[in-house]
Each structure stands twice: as C-alpha cells, then as structure tokens.
Amino acid sequence: xxxxxxxxxxxxxxxxxxxxxxxxxxxxxxxxxxxxxxxxxxxxxxxxxxxxxxxxxxxxxxxxxxxxxxxxxxxxxxxxxxxxxxxxxxxxxxxxxxxxxxxxxxxxxxxxxxxxxxxxxxxxxxxxxxxxxxxxxxxxxxxxxxxxxxxxxxxxxxxxxxxxxxxxxxxxxxxxxxxxxxxxxxxxxxxxxxxxxxxxxxxxxxxxxxxxxxxxxxxxxxxxxxxxxxxxxxxxxxxxxxxxxxxxxxxxxxxxxxxxxxxxxxxxxxxxxxxxxxxxxxxxxxxxxxxxxxxxxxxxxxxxxxxxxxxxxxxxxxxxxxxxxxxxxxxxxxxxxxxxxxxxxxxxxxxxxxxxxxxxxxxxxxxxxxxxxxxxxxxxxxxxxxxxxxxxxxxxxxxxxxxxxxxxxxxxxxxxxxxxxxxxxxxxxxxxxxxxxxxxxxxxxxxxxxxxxxxxxxxxxxxxxxxxxxxxxxxxxxxxxxxxxxxxxxxxxxxxxxxxxxxxxxxxxxxxxxxxx
Ligand code: SF4
Numbered sequence: 001x002x003x004x005x006x007x008x009x010x011x012x013x014x015x016x017x018x019x020x021x022x023x024x025x026x027x028x029x030x031x032x033x034x035x036x037x038x039x040x041x042x043x044x045x046x047x048x049x050x051x052x053x054x055x056x057x058x059x060x061x062x063x064x065x066x067x068x069x070x071x072x073x074x075x076x077x078x079x080x081x082x083x084x085x086x087x088x089x090x091x092x093x094x095x096x097x098x099x100x101x102x103x104x105x106x107x108x109x110x111x112x113x114x115x116x117x118x119x120x121x122x123x124x125x126x127x128x129x130x131x132x133x134x135x136x137x138x139x140x141x142x143x144x145x146x147x148x149x150x151x152x153x154x155x156x157x158x159x160x161x162x163x164x165x166x167x168x169x170x171x172x173x174x175x176x177x178x179x180x181x182x183x184x185x186x187x188x189x190x191x192x193x194x195x196x197x198x199x200x201x202x203x204x205x206x207x208x209x210x211x212x213x214x215x216x217x218x219x220x221x222x223x224x225x226x227x228x229x230x231x232x233x234x235x236x237x238x239x240x241x242x243x244x245x246x247x248x249x250x251x252x253x254x255x256x257x258x259x260x261x262x263x264x265x266x267x268x269x270x271x272x273x274x275x276x277x278x279x280x281x282x283x284x285x286x287x288x289x290x291x292x293x294x295x296x297x298x299x300x301x302x303x304x305x306x307x308x309x310x311x312x313x314x315x316x317x318x319x320x321x322x323x324x325x326x327x328x329x330x331x332x333x334x335x336x337x338x339x340x341x342x343x344x345x346x347x348x349x350x351x352x353x354x355x356x357x358x359x360x361x362x363x364x365x366x367x368x369x370x371x372x373x374x375x376x377x378x379x380x381x382x383x384x385x386x387x388x389x390x391x392x393x394x395x396x397x398x399x400x401x402x403x404x405x406x407x408x409x410x411x412x413x414x415x416x417x418x419x420x421x422x423x424x425x426x427x428x429x430x431x432x433x434x435x436x437x438x439x440x441x442x443x444x445x446x447x448x449x450x451x452x453x454x455x456x457x458x459x460x461x462x463x464x465x466x467x468x469x470x471x472x473x474x475x476x477x478x479x480x481x482x483x484x485x486x487x488x489x490x491x492x493x494x495x496x497x498x499x500x501x502x503x504x505x506x507x508x509x510x511x512x513x514x515x516x517x
Contacts, residue, residue, distance in 0.1 A: 016264060039114065040113050067112070071129070074162060075158065079349060090333040098335075103139065103140050137177055138177070142194070144188040145306075151315045154204040160202075185202045194445070196477065199268070199270070200220070200232075200252075202219060203218050205238060205295065205299055219234070222281075225444050230273075232273075238295050247292075306356045308358070324358065327385070347372075392432070393412075395434045404435035412450075418498070423502060427512070446472050448468065453465050
C-alpha cells in the first residue's frame with residue numbers, strides 16, 4: 001500500500017483553510033518591512049491572521065495595533081547573548097514585560113509594526129526566531145530543560161532538538177498544517193517534556209537490536225488540551241536518536257495530509273488519532289518512514305511536573321544547576337539583564353526556561369551556588385518560594401489576550417500570595433489558572449485547575465468567575481482534572497480555595513499529595 005494524501009480534495013474547508021490556499025502565510029515575512037514603513041493602518045484586516053506565522057498576534061484590543069510576539073526557545077536553552085538580546089527587546093520595545101510561557105518560549109507585549117524589522121534583526125543576530133512560534137505550523141520544540149546536564153536523562157537531547165527545530169524552520173512543506181503542531185523531545189526519566197499533552201512526543205526508551213542495547217525513544221501521538229483535551233497515545237515503535245527528525249516529519253506529514261480542515265475546533269491531530277486509533281496511525285506512519293522496530297522498554301519512571309527548584313548536582317562532576325521560581329513567569333527587563341549577568345558570573349552564561357514558567361541556572365560550580373543565591377534578585381526569584389507561589393502557573397489572560405474571559409496572571413499571583421498567608425500545608429498543590437477554554441496555562445494537568453468564565457451575579461450583572469477542576473496529573477500516562485459543580489465569583493475565589501485546601505489539609509494523611517494512586 002502506498003501513502004496517499006487527501007486534504008487538497010476536500011470541498012468543505014473552513015474559512016481559514018480557503019485563505020491558506022490563496023496565500024501561504026510564510027509569505028507574510030515578505031510584507032512586514034513594507035507594513036512597518038506604512039504603519040499599522042497599511043495592514044489590511046484580512047492579513048492580520050497571517051502575522052501568527054511570524055510569531056505575532058494583535059493584543060487586546062486589536063484595533064490599537066499593538067502586537068504580542070512569541071520567541072521560540074527550543075528545549076528552553078538560552079545562551080547569555082540570547083538572553084541579553086531578549087532583555088533588550090523587552091526594554092526598548094516591550095515596556096519591560098518579559099513572560100516565560102508554558103512551552104518554554106518568551107513573550108513580549110506592546111510591540112508596534114514599526115519596531116518589528118529591528119526586532120527580527122536582533123533575534124536573527126543571536127540565532128533566535130519568532131517564525132512559526134504561532135500559527136498552523138510546528139511550534140517551539142519543547143524538551144528537557146536539563147538536556148546535557150541531567151543525571152536523570154538517558155540521552156542528551158540538545159542536538160536532536162536543534163535538528164528538529166531546523167527541519168521545520170520556515171519549511172514550506174509544513175507551513176500549512178490544519179492547525180498548530182506541538183512537539184516534545186525529552187529523555188528525562190521523569191517526563192520533563194510533559195509528553196501526553198503534545199501532538200507528538202518522543203519519550204525515553206531502550207531496545208536490544210542486533211545483540212546491543214540501544215538508547216532511543218518511544219512515540220506518543222495525539223495529545224492536546226483546549227476544550228476537548230486528549231492524552232497522547234503510545235505507538236508500538238522504537239525510534240533511534242538519528243531517526244527522530246524523520247519520524248517527527250512523518251507525523252507532521254500525516255497531520256498535514258489527513259488532519260481535519262473543515263472545522264477549526266476539530267483540526268488538531270488528537271481528533272485524527274482518536275478516530276484512526278494508534279494501529280492505523282502507526283501503519284500510515286510506516287508507509288512514510290519505511291519499516292522500523294517495534295517498541296522496546298519504556299524508561300519513564302515518573303513525572304516531576306516540570307519543577308526543578310533548588311541546587312542539584314549535574315552529571316558533570318563539581319557542577320550544579322539551580323532552579324528558581326519566577327512568579328507566574330513574569331520578569332521585567334532589569335531582572336532579565338541581572339539574570340544574564342549572574343549566569344555569566346557564576347555559571348557558563350546559559351539560562352534555561354521551564355514549562356512551569358520558571359528558570360534554571362545551569363553549570364554553576366557547586367561551591368559557588370551559595371554565593372549565587374545570596375544575590376539580591378533571589379529575594380524575589382526564590383529557590384524555596386512559599387508553596388502556592390512556587391507551584392502556580394498562569395496564562396496571559398485579559399490583560400493582553402483577545403480570547404480571554406477573565407484576568408489571570410496578576411490574579412493568580414494574588415491568590416497564591418493569599419493562600420501562602422492563610423494555608424500552611426506540607427505538600428505542594430499545583431494550581432494553574434487560565435482565562436478561557438484554550439488552556440494555554442495547561443489547567444487540565446494541575447492539582448487544581450481554575451478556568452475563567454463569565455457569569456451573572458445576583459443582580460444579573462456579568463462578572464468574572466472561575467470553574468474549579470481537581471486532580472490532574474501526567475503521572476502514569478496522565479489523567480485530566482475533573483470539574484466541580486458550579487462557578488465561583490472571582491472576588492471570593494481566594495477564600496473558597498482557602499476553605500477547600502484547609503479541608504484537604506485536615507482530612508489528608510501526613511505527606512499525602514493532592515492526587516494519590
Ligand atoms: Fe488567552 Fe485563553 Fe490562552 Fe489564556 S488560555 S492566554 S485567555 S487563549
């Protein structure tokens with residue numbers, strides 16, 4: 001049987017799909033310089049969507065003409081000069097705002113079209129890009145933020161991630177997928193790449209081939225969040241490190257050619273995988289890749305929730321990595337420059353972003369770790385932040401996001417600070433807040449997921465409220481949290497959570513975590 005593609009024949013394509021046939025949005029890069037000279041009003045409204053392919057969204061309200069820009073940081077690994085370039089963009093153009101996302105990327109706000117060419121040049125000069133950070137394309141490749149220094153990794157995935165990123169970079173073969181395509185490449189045995197919520201995830205595995213035990217990966221496909229969340233499914237396949245790029249491209253090819261394009265909300269790979277099942281998906285994959293070995297031994301041992309707080313030994317003798325909290329992932333430009341300076345002075349200049357919106361300083365000589373942590377910035381960015389502040393995550397929310405129903409980032413910070421004051425508990429409780437069902441803050445995998453909604457109060461006035469979902473995890477293949485009945489007025493959310501957590505504290509065993517198995 002030969003591989004066959006079907007999408008070009010589809011007659012019921014969505015509006016966005018019809019537009020994508022008219023115009024490959026990769027071409028938006030050719031127009032940005034002209035728009036920057038003509039100003040925001042020179043951009044036709046029907047071109048706004050295409051800016052996503054350049055990593056640019058119009059922030060709320062769109063008519064004001066300010067852009068949000070997302071910059072990809074594959075596997076979260078940044079050099080010192082990259083960090084300084086990013087700090088410079090935040091300082092010179094982004095009103096000082098520097099956000100770390102749940103996919104290890106960086107987001108700026110308040111950018112104008114006139115500034116974009118210079119920002120592109122600055123990114124380019126340090127090997128960074130915003131291309132394909134948004135849009136219907138392969139997005140930032142996430143992975144193990146400890147790649148190359150991790151005592152708990154089976155393979156150093158640094159180069160593999162770079163190769164995957166390069167394979168898709170502005171690649172016209174993949175510039176028109178049905179929707180976004182999220183890749184995770186991770187060899188940390190504690191699932192640092194959050195495999196199950198990605199479209200395609202490479203997870204650590206080994207297999208005896210020709211009498212030799214080889215390290216490689218198993219493959220999970222079809223995970224994703226939003227309003228119809230699905231956990232990625234395991235395929236019966238073993239992938240050698242040198243095959244990762246081809247396999248990632250093969251999965252993207254299937255998505256491109258068979259993914260649904262009629263309705264945007266059905267256009268993620270997860271729906272195709274659900275309909276086909278893992279067997280048919282694998283069969284089709286092998287038509288593209290050629291024969292590959294069946295699965296070997298899974299090496300994943302647990303899930304660390306993407307938390308790395310504290311000083312920990314690296315696999316290199318005498319070196320440590322230092323994981324610190326960045327409350328809801330937001331820094332200002334001065335902090336970014338200070339972080340860059342400290343990374344240079346105490347480490348090798350590198351800094352790494354984590355999917356929980358936090359930071360890691362790698363390659364710090366162990367004897368210098370204490371001196372590093374005595375620097376004043378760590379009064380705010382703590383290695384041992386109060387529990388609720390340390391384990392809270394938030395999406396962008398109504399401050400900048402057009403899809404948001406509620407405020408999130410500052411609210412999550414306030415809620416966490418209130419809980420830290422009022423609930424003393426012996427285990428972390430991971431709380432994620434999102435401002436709409438799109439779930440950029442990954443609320444489904446949190447112990448407590450708070451999803452913003454609107455509701456009428458007793459005077460029939462529309463107010464911001466939250467649904468509470470409990471019990472999410474990615475341990476043992478994962479389980480999404482479940483919604484409790486009702487909606488809570490945002491104003492009383494802190495008190496309601498306090499009562500709820502005090503009940504949990506009173507009824508739990510010592511050391512018992514929020515979700516036990
Ligand atoms: Fe915006 Fe919704 Fe994503 Fe939050 S979850 S950043 S509100 S789209």
